[in-house]
Amino acid sequence: MGHRDQSGALLRAASETASSTAPAPVSAQPPLLEMKALSKRFGPVTAVDGFEAAIAPGEFVTVVGPSGCGKSTLFNIVAGLEEPDAGSILRFEGRSCHAHELLGKVSFMPQRDLLLPWRTVIDNAIIPMEIEGQPRKASRALAREMLPEFGLAGFGDQYPHQLSGGMRQRVALMRTFMFKRELMLLDEPFGALDALTRTMMQRWLLEVWRRHKRTILFITHDVDEALFLGDRVIVMSARPGRVKLELKVDLPRPRHADLVTSPEFIGLKRIVLEAIEEEAMKSFLAPGATAPQTDTPE
């Protein structure tokens, strides 16, 4: 129990520093996406309850939390696929809006690559542009130019079943990037990859993000990944999901692989881990806490 108290104290200290630093980007630029009192119930289950966050343009925000904490519900709302409950406030580009108005405004990448097996790499990548009604030929040419950047040079005319898991994921990412929207939502995009491929993909994603200058909201359950990638880490509480901790990651960019062993990184990691562990214990001990299927499809 003594350990628990200690970590609580540490957490409080962390939240204080977080709250003192978090408003800074908000006041500098109007947030691209703002969520207040965001809630969602599925029958008797409250998936998200009073979630609050603001994301500034160009920011890379990562969200971590124990499994079944409502992360995916949160993402479905921001992607426009699910309406939050009444009383929730959702503002996009400074305008309050319904979730369904976000359809076609946010580029969304789910956990699975979801490539269409009857389309080649190029044709999978241009799906969003096709749906927007852009001419196919120009889209294809654009996609072909982007292939090398996504490590897919020479694979443009292959079909998904001919590719490895890492490559398929890169095709899915390319598809997300080709849908040119300010806000990108990535839902555990590297969750299914092996550790080595994963760290390579993380560094590569930072590189692509730096060049393309998009705003990214990134879900993960990997603390290392969240800290390595993000400008800011939002730790979600156990179900019902709300913000447990918001932590600014003041680590220099560009970030290199050896960053994860630096004392600053370890220090931040300890704070996040303790917050998550506390929540994970809660959801583990809660009666009937096996996460409902709505939140963890895979």
Add this chain to the structure above:
Amino acid sequence: MSASTLSHPASAPGGSSSLKLLLPLLRLLRGLAILVAVFALWEALVVVFAIRPYYLPRPSVIFAALWQTPAPYVQGFLRTLTETLIGFASGAAFGIGIGLVFFRLRALRELVFPLFIVSQTIPVIAFGALVVLWFGNTLFAKAAIAFYLTFFPVTVNTLLGLESVDPRQEALLRSFGASPRQLMMRLQFPTALPQIFVALRLASSLALVGAIVGEWFGDTVGLGVLLLQGMYTENVVSIWATLLVSAFLGTTFYAVVAGAERLFVFWGAEQ
């Protein structure tokens, strides 16, 4: 084994390497060899056990009959083929179309689908009599019976295929702003295609059954007519000859449909 022979021509769509071109050729030759071996064995058995031609004529006699008077068989083949094709095409088109409509309009589906099921419980013979009353002894009467046998499995499989779409895939395309029409063209229909082809293969043989049964209600040309005539005159060789021609028609048609399937559903390995 005749099926494997005949299904070959479409087995390698767009073979690029020489090996890819050679392989189907070898398969064709192997199939032909098996076919020849079966006929040789048949011939030998009939001779060795002195089986009376009434029960099983020698294949050489059957082929001789086909060779000497090919006209009725060729005419019958073409006529039955036409009926089968019209019935199959209309049944497939109607089945797919109505499957799409049922998928979109659930209310209509609940209203009309039970009627479809009832229609399928009517024996094709009973239905055949009615069709002859409506269409007379025309080509369309036979095509109508072929249609009646084909449209239902196609409808059911189209619906099944459309409903097997991964909801996450649908969510992804919707997040890109896809309209219902775009969802159908780019996701739902292609997803249903493998399932639809399963039904089309089944329908290809059912359409032939429908056409032949239809001819029994009265006509002067067709494989079904030849079968009836052979039965009434106890012309055993003619019955067997017609049987072989029907088998040839059935397998060829099936092979063409299976070939089209391999061409259009080339990604099948993944599902």
